[in-house]
Structures are given as C-alpha cells and as structure tokens.
Amino acid sequence: xxxxxxxxxxxxxxxxxxxxxxxxxxxxxxxxxxxxxxxxxxxxxxxxxxxxxxxxxxxxxxxxxxxxxxxxxxxxxxxxxxxxxxxxxxxxxxxxxxxxxxxxxxxxxxxxxxxxxxxxxxxxxxxxxxxxxxxxxxxxxxxxxxxxxxxxxxxxxxxxxxxxxxxxxxxxxxxxxxxxxxxxxxxxxxxxxxxxxxxxxxxxxxxxxxxxxxxxxxxxxxxxxxxxxxxxxxxxxxxxxxxxxxxxxxxxxxxxxxxxxxxxxxxxxxxxxxxxxxxxxxxxxxxxxxxxxxxxxxxxxxxxxxxxxxxxxxxxxxxxxxxxxxxxxxxxxxxxxxxxxxxxxxxxxxxxxxxxxxxxxxxxxxxxxxxxxxxxxxxxxxxxxxxxxxxxxxxxxxxxxxxxxxxxxxxxxxxxxxxxxxxxxxxxxxxxxxxxxxxxxxxxxxxxxxxxxxxxxxxxxxxxxxxxxxxxxxxxxxxxxxxxxxxxxxxxxxxxxxxxxxxxxxxxxxxxxxxxxxxxxxxxxxxxxxxxxxxxxxxxxxxxxxxxxxxxxxxxxxxxxxxxxxxxxxx
RNA sequence: CGGGGUGUAGCGCAGCCUGGUAGCGCAACUGCUUUGGGAGCAGUGGGUCGGGAGUUCGAAUCUCUCCACCCCGACCA
Numbered sequence: 110x111x112x113x114x115x116x117x118x119x120x121x122x123x124x125x126x127x128x129x130x131x132x133x134x135x136x137x138x139x140x141x142x143x144x145x146x147x148x149x150x151x152x153x154x155x156x157x158x159x160x161x162x163x164x165x166x167x168x169x170x171x172x173x174x175x176x177x178x179x180x181x182x183x184x185x186x187x188x189x190x191x192x193x194x195x196x197x198x199x200x201x202x203x204x205x206x207x208x209x210x211x212x213x214x215x216x217x218x219x220x221x222x223x224x225x226x227x228x229x230x231x232x233x234x235x236x237x238x239x240x241x242x243x244x245x246x247x248x249x250x251x252x253x254x255x256x257x258x259x260x261x262x263x264x265x266x267x268x269x270x271x272x273x274x275x276x277x278x279x280x281x282x283x284x285x286x287x288x289x290x291x292x293x294x295x296x297x298x299x300x301x302x303x304x305x306x307x308x309x310x311x312x313x314x315x316x317x318x319x320x321x322x323x324x325x326x327x328x329x330x331x332x333x334x335x336x337x338x339x340x341x342x343x344x345x346x347x348x349x350x351x352x353x354x355x356x357x358x359x360x361x362x363x364x365x366x367x368x369x370x371x372x373x374x375x376x377x378x379x380x381x382x383x384x385x386x387x388x389x390x391x392x393x394x395x396x397x398x399x400x401x402x403x404x405x406x407x408x409x410x411x412x413x414x415x416x417x418x419x420x421x422x423x424x425x426x427x428x429x430x431x432x433x434x435x436x437x438x439x440x441x442x443x444x445x446x447x448x449x450x451x452x453x454x455x456x457x458x459x460x461x462x463x464x465x466x467x468x469x470x471x472x473x474x475x476x477x478x479x480x481x482x483x484x485x486x487x488x489x490x491x492x493x494x495x496x497x498x499x500x501x502x503x504x505x506x507x508x509x510x511x512x513x514x515x516x517x518x519x520x521x522x523x524x525x526x527x528x529x530x531x532x533x534x535x536x537x538x539x540x541x542x543x544x545x546x547x548x549x550x551x552x553x554x555x556x557x558x559x560x561x562x563x564x565x566x567x568x569x570x571x572x573x574x575x576x577x578x579x580x581x582x583x584x585x586x587x588x589x590x591x592x593x594x595x596x597x598x599x600x601x602x603x604x605x606x607x608x609x610x611x612x613x614x615x616x617x618x619x620x621x622x623x624x625x626x627x628x629x630x631x632x633x634x635x636x637x638x639x640x641x642x643x644x645x646x647x648x649x650x651x652x653x654x655x656x657x658x659x660x661x662x663x664x665x666x667x668x669x670x671x672x673x674x675x676x677x678x679x680x
Numbered sequence: 681c682g683g684g685g686u687g688u689a690g691c692g693c694a695g696c697c698u699g700g701u702a703g704c705g706c707a708a709c710u711g712c713u714u715u716g717g718g719a720g721c722a723g724u725g726g727g728u729c730g731g732g733a734g735u736u737c738g739a740a741u742c743u744c745u746c747c748a749c750c751c752c753g754a755c756c757a
Contacts, residue, residue, distance in 0.1 A: 123706060123718065124692050128750050138691095148749065202681095203755070219756095254681075254755065268757055320757095329756095414754090426754070518757065555757030590715060625717030643716065653716090662716095 110159075111609045112582065114618045118155050121630050131327055133564035134259030136573050140634045142560075149256025149264035156634060157560070159581035159614075161267065164559050165246050167298045167578065168269045175291035177242040177271050182224045184248055188214030190223035194532045205252045217250040222529050222551065225272040229547070230535035236276050239537065239547065240284050244271030246556060261517070261561045268557075273550040274530075276539060281524055281548035285317075288522050288552045292321055295554070296520070300576030301563055304516060306332050307342040308523075318523035321554075322516025323562035332516045333498050337509025344513065345415050347498045348505045349459065357465040359482040368477045372444030374408040377477065381468060385409040389461055389469035391446040393430040393439070396422050396454065401430050401438055403455040405448050408468075410460055410496040417495050420456050439472065446470040447478060449487045457483075457490035517562040518555075525549040564635075573635030574657050582616035583678070584608060585636040587628065589643040592621045600642045600652070604670065613678060632657065638677060 120141030129135040137143045142157030153161055169179065188206075191197035196204075197214075205217045218224065225243055233241060246269045256264050273284035289305070296303045301323050308318040320343055322332055331344040371380045378385045388408035394417065396402040402423055406412060418425035432443055439446065439453070447470030448455050461467075466480045483489055500513045529535070530546035539545050560579075567574040577583060586608075588601035601617060608615035616636060618627045624641075631639055641653035641662070652670060655662035665673060 122691060126691065127693095128686090130751075145749095201755080249757080251756075255751095255753090257751085262756075266757075270757090428754080521757065553757055558757055587716095593715080621715090623715050623717080623719065625715095625719085627718095628716085629718050641716080645716080 111605065111613065111615045112617070113605075114616065114620045117616075119630060119634075120154060120156075121633055129259060131258045131261065131565065132568055133261065133561040136564055136568060136633070137259055137561065140573060143260060145259075149253060149262070151260055151263055151265075156581055160560050160575070160579055161556065163579045163581075164299070164556050165267075165269075168246065168295055168554055168556065171291050171295045171298070172244050172269070172271060174294075175242075175287050177244045177273075177288075177291075179245060180228075180243050181245050181247060182218070182221050182228070184218050184250065186216050186218045186221075186224055188216065190227055190533070191216060193534075194223050194226070194529055196223070203251050203253065205250050219249055219251040220553075221245070221247075221270055222272065222525070222549075223533065226529045226533045226535050226549075229272075229274055229530075230533065233274065234537055236537055236539045240273060240275045240280055242271055242273040242284060242288075242550075244269060244552075259561060260557045261565075263557070266555065266557045269554040271552040273552070274547040275550075276537070276545065276547060278526075278548055281526070281550055285522065285524055285550045288550065289319065292319075292520055292522060292552070292554070296321055298578055299559065299563065300578050301559075301566055303519075304332060304334070304341055304514070306516075307340075308346060308521065318521070320518050321520030321522075323519050323559070323566055324514055324516050325562060325565040326515055327565050328515035328517040330516050330518055331497070332514050333511045334514065335504035335506065335509040336512055338504060338506055340504050340506045340508070344497050345413060347511070349494050349496055349498045350503050350505060351459045351492075351494070352463045354463070356463050356483070359465055359480070359485050361466060361480040363481050363486050364479050365471050365473075365476055366479055367475060368445070369475045371475075371477070372442075377468060378408065381477070381479065383468055383479075387464065387467055389447060389464070389467055391448060391451075391470055393435050393443075393446065393453075395424045395428045395430055397424050398422070401435070401453050403446070403448060403451055403453055404495060405455060405457040405461050405469075405490070406496050407458065407460040407464065410458065410499070413495055413497045416493070420493055420495065422454055423456075441470070441472045442474050444470070445472065445474050445476060447472055447481075448490065449478060449481055455490060456493045456495060458496045459492050459494060460496060462490055462492045517558070517565060519559050519562050520552075520554045522552040523550065525551050568635075571629070572633035575635040575637055577637050580635065580637050581614070582634075582636045583614045584638045584640065585616045585618060585631040587618045587624065587631065587639060587641045589624050589641065591619050594644050596647050597642050597644060600647055600667075604640065604642070607671070607674065611674065611678060 122139045125135050126138050129138050141154055143151045143153055145151050188197055204219055207215055249268045250265050253264050256262055275281040275284050303323050305319050305321050308320040333344045333347045334341045371377045374385050374388050374390055377388055385408035390406045390408050392404045393401050394404055414427050417423055418427050436442055450472055465482050468477055468479050469481055471478045498511055502511045504511050526548055527546045536544045537547055563579055564573050586601050588597045591598050605617045637657045639655045646652055650667045651664045652667055653662045654665055
C-alpha cells in the first residue's frame, strides 16, 4: 500500500526511552512501531504492523506452497483437552489458567497441540486423508517469568505454528523434510543471515529437531559450527570430545597457599600469576536426594546445564546450592572449594581431569592448593562431559574445529511422534483397516520475534535497515519545499503515481518539514531507498537517490527516472 | 520467585539529602520568519509528583504500606 505522510501516523521519537535495553527494542519504540501497555504486552502501531504483515505474508505463501493448510484455532482453550494430554499438570505457571463464569477451567493457549489434535481426531478418519499439515498464524500467550527485550520475549506474541499428521514414522520424516525446506525458503526470503542448527544431541537416526537462528551478536543462544563440515548445533547440545593425549606427569609437590579475597577464577589467576585453564572451578549443585554434589571444570570452561542434569544423582532441573547450605554442609565458603578432600559425590569434566599441577580450592576459607594432581593427591576422579564447547574445540563429527556464533532463535521444527495422538486418542484406519495413532510433527516460527531479530541484525547509528522484503515501505520520496514549490510538488506527485502504478509500497513525505527531519525519519524507520526532489535539482534536470546503506547520495538525470525505477524494482 | 534499581507533563531529566505547594530540554498547539541533515523568535496548553496511610501548621521531599516498571539469574518462538 502506498502512503502519504500526511495521512499516516508516523510517531518517531528523538530520544531513546530508558527502559529499552536492546537495540531492536529501542528502535522499535523510536520508530513508532510498537507501544507498551504492561510488562511484555505491546500494541503494534500502523508502521510496525506493516512489517509484521510482510513477515506473515512470506510465511503464509511458503507454507501454502509446501502444501500446508491454514486454519485458525482459538486462544481460549478448555482445560479438558489439556487434562487429556496430561499437560494441564505438567505445564508450569507459564500456562495462563483462568475460569469462566461457570467456574470451568480454561487457559490462554501458549501452543496448540491439544486443539489441533482435537480437530484432527474429529475430522480425519482414514489414511487416505494423510498426510495433512494444518497451520495458523495466531496470537499466543505465555506468562513468562520475566518478559524482556520488547517483543523479543513478550508474553503475548504472534506465532506461526504448524502440525503435520502422518501414518507412520517414515511419512512423518517426509513431512518434516518438507517443512525443513519450507523454512529454508522462508528465511531466505526474509533476507536475513541465519543458520539452521541441530537442537538434538546424539539422537540415533539423524536430526529430529532443528532450530533456526538469526545471527546477531546480541543473540541469547550460542551456536557451534564446524569450519570444515556442515555440522551446526545449539551449543547446549554439542558434545565436547574427550581429550586423547596422555595427562602430563606431576612435576612438583602439592602446597597450600594463602589466597585472601580471591574468590573467582579471575582473582585467582591474577593473584597467583597462573592461567585460568590451569585452575579448577568447583561448582556445588543439589543432588536428587537433597544432598550436594560437586561439579568440577577447568577454570576457563563453562558448565553445560543440560549435560550436568544428565549426570547420575544430580537434580534435574539443575539447581546450584545456596551459599548458606554449602557453608553449613562443607564448612567452607564459595571460592575456596576444591575436589581434594571433598566428601561429597564429585564429577570432573574431561578437560579438568586432563590437568596436572593444577590450582584448586583447599576447602579452607581463603586457601588454595597449587601443584595438585589427580591420582597422587586424591583418587582418580569420575569423569564426564559437562562443559560447553568453546571455539577451537574439535567438531564432534571429527571434521574440523568449532566456531561459535550468537543467534536469536526464531524457528523450531521437531518430530512429536505419537505423544499427542496416543494421549488424546487420535486415530485413523490404515490400509488394512486397522486403527493406528498418527505420527505428528510440529513447526513454529516466532513471527513477532522475527521482526525484532531482523532489526537486531540490521541497524546502524541512524536507525533500522530493513531487508527489502520486510521493509514497511520500499521507497521514500522526500520532496524539499513540497508546499512551496509547484515544480517540486508536481515532480513528487507524478513519481508517486508512477510508483503506485508499479504496485510499490511507496511513501511520499508530504509534510511541510525541513529536509533534515524527513531524512532522519526515513533512516530511523529503515526505508531501503530514498528519492529527493528539489528546486535546485529539478532545474538542473536531476533528482537525488540514496540507498539506506549508501555512504552518500547521488545525483541522477531526471529523464532517466523511469529507467531508474525499472532497474531498482525490476518486473 | 530470589537479588539490585527506578517511579515527577507524551519522551529524557532536575528538584528530595536540609519540608514552604513544581521546573528544564525535546515533543504538542498558535503566529511570524525559515526550508538540503532533527531551524529561529514570540506565545499557549498539559502534571492527583505511582496509589494509600501516617508525621507536620504545611509533604514531590520524612515514615510505613501497597502497586507498577526496569535490570541480573532458572523458561522459550
């Protein structure tokens, strides 16, 4: 839709609202795309909605093209369906529960497996109707513990969710592969730099879950890639290969040293003049039975929560012990704990187990051990993989080294199998007339999050830089002295008509403003192309063009305006 | 939910310590001048100082309490 500024609600802010922490949130507020009403609850103003619709349209077209069928399911969902699937009890407080006037339990849908399965079991009876994939683009509600970063993690948000149904596992895999390809098409069309990564660790039989991440330094997830193969996975799932070399032999006797005030690895490394990777980091977690368990890592490594939760006896979800509890049970404060002489179950990461002559806490306040050695100063430890991989680690597929990038998760596809079809008694008759539970897949895209992620990845000091496919307007016309100069008005109006005739989302800034204001606004809202008409230029038979990423504008011949438009927007 | 912080005009802030009845910049509105990078001058409107209670002759300011929001940790698209 073409638009004149005088008829549009352009609501840009010169100053940055203080409570917006990340760039995308700041720019969305400044550009006038969204406004907040409560924590994690936003309105989309006309400008923001235009972008949201572009994202939705791309998603819709590619889903349709992949053979999925759009429908629309309710936000308000009766508790009975959730009780049937068992999730009424499993889901935490993130599920917003409520009662209607008849005191009947219900919830506002955070996702729609129950509803879609209910639809399926009523509508589909025969294998002849399979495969089928229903999808919707709809508002979800998740009562996040801490909504933050604007629409990046809001409580109410728009999601595209799709659900496939197939007769058997192989067919489910085919439906999944179709969605995988559809997602690639969708993300390609967004024009964003993204990666599809495995979100499943060592599952046999290939990947059954993939996340799609938009790459951005501010991303909350870390993604590991091989530099020599197509291996890519969320870091939380990546195996750290066990070191193959022999551990070096002890070279010095163990000693206790005073380390007053040194409570972190950084303190210790600086205070003793050693490297962090020569120190041990001992974390104390709660055990399943309420007691404590020690997790020992190399000083420069980070604990991987998913891996730790899988260790025998460690409570899941992982909970690090409270300081008071540690002092009470171990008799030593955080910062001086070490594995030697520690009387609780202890797991040592392979990296830490490989060290010799290491530094670790002495289990006495403000004291550490130096030149400690496994096997000599204590028993050989129970080892496990429990750290996050780091850049330079070998790739788990044996090819190349890992690189780490940060990403924002905007899509997730996975295979559900028969979880819901069994619990909710959804069945079809197969070719033998036998009743069978279909295999499901489920495929999500965070539509509102895509918008924020696009900004997070594409902005500069002046504002947003939209990829052309997502831009609210493809082209902005900035006439200088539109209200004073008949010449300028005529040129601008005529060009606006031409753009409109080509079906472009063109924006004509017909406000009686100084050029600087128009330019700043168009840059802030991220319009990819700008054309300027002025008395000066027109009398020299010229117009001005500047791409959003261009360093400077260029003067172009007026008689080539049509050709220029044709080249900029072919077809 | 734990830890930290903030609530004063649409936005950004000062005033609070040391009580005396609210101010600045931007934005908005009117007029004039301006028109190639967020203009100038003159004027105008807008605030239960987050809510409630208390202390006091008097509370934005002191006390208590409730609420909202933001940031850091466990969840997820």
